[in-house]
Amino acid sequence: DGGITQSPKYLFRKEGQNVTLSCEQNLNHDAMYWYRQDPGQGLRLIYYSQIVNDFQKGDIAEGYSVSREKKESFPLTVTSAQKNPTAFYLCATGRGPGQGRGYTFGSGTRLTVV
Amino acid sequence: AQKVTQAQTEISVVEKEDVTLDCVYETRDTTYYLFWYKQPPSGELVFLIRRNSFDEQNEISGRYSWNFQKSTSSFNFTITASQVVDSAVYFCALREGGSGNTGKLIFGQGTTLQVKP
Numbered sequence: 155d156g157g158i159t160q161s162p163k164y165l166f167r168k169e170g171q172n173v174t175l176s177c178e179q180n181l182n183h184d185a186m187y188w189y190r191q192d193p194g195q196g197l198r199l200i201y202y203s204q205i206v207n208d209f210q211k212g213d214i215a216e217g218y219s220v221s222r223e224k225k226e227s228f229p230l231t232v233t234s235a236q237k238n239p240t241a242f243y244l245c246a247t248g249r250g251p252g253q254g255r256g257y258t259f260g261s262g263t264r265l266t267v268v
Numbered sequence: 269a270q271k272v273t274q275a276q277t278e279i280s281v282v283e284k285e286d287v288t289l290d291c292v293y294e295t296r297d298t299t300y301y302l303f304w305y306k307q308p309p310s311g312e313l314v315f316l317i318r319r320n321s322f323d324e325q326n327e328i329s330g331r332y333s334w335n336f337q338k339s340t341s342s343f344n345f346t347i348t349a350s351q352v353v354d355s356a357v358y359f360c361a362l363r364e365g366g367s368g369n370t371g372k373l374i375f376g377q378g379t380t381l382q383v384k385p
Contacts, residue, residue: 199374
């Protein structure tokens with residue numbers, strides 16, 4: 155079955171460490187997105203990529219980095235520069251701009267700083 | 269700039285009551301898409317409906333119905349005869365369409381619905 159795989163489901167990070175969240179898709183979708191969810195704030199866009207080897211900052215990109223070397227993969231690195239990284243992170247895919255399509259979401263990674 | 273507002277942070281109802289979740293949006297685009305998603309405790313977002321800006325027909329799917337009104341920039345969601353399984357966080361979202369759009373979904377803050385037995 156086609157879908158999105160996010161791993162790990164739970165992740166604990168020590169202060170000052172970088173961590174990478176994985177997002178893999180087999181939907182053959184062009185676009186991929188990373189959202190952060192905090193209680194009472196909805197989902198906020200971190201980064202997105204509409205094509206391989208290209209990506210753009212979203213609304214809250216500071217302290218995060220991404221890469222898009224393959225169509226299927228869009229890993230998110232939470233760097234030590236992100237001061238408050240504890241949150242729920244959701245990866246999504248879409249068919250790309252101009253097509254008015256919705257998204258398919260992964261099951262999320264819950265990151266906690268310890 | 270585009271914006272989605274879900275003014276109701278939390279709603280609590282008793283099973284079998286009807287409940288309406290409000291969504292108000294802002295956009296300068298004439299072509300756009302509106303969505304509703306359900307987020308159960310597991311965390312994954314479940315797609316419920318997509319509506320484009322040129323289709324103002326209301327939609328009904330089982331116990332769910334949606335009322336899209338461009339005149340008031342609203343896209344409200346009603347659950348009829350609510351059930352405990354409807355308890356979740358519900359998100360309204362906006363995506364601008366047409367040429368040059370970035371494909372981003374803009375989410376409201378979400379409404380937590382609790383249905384008590």
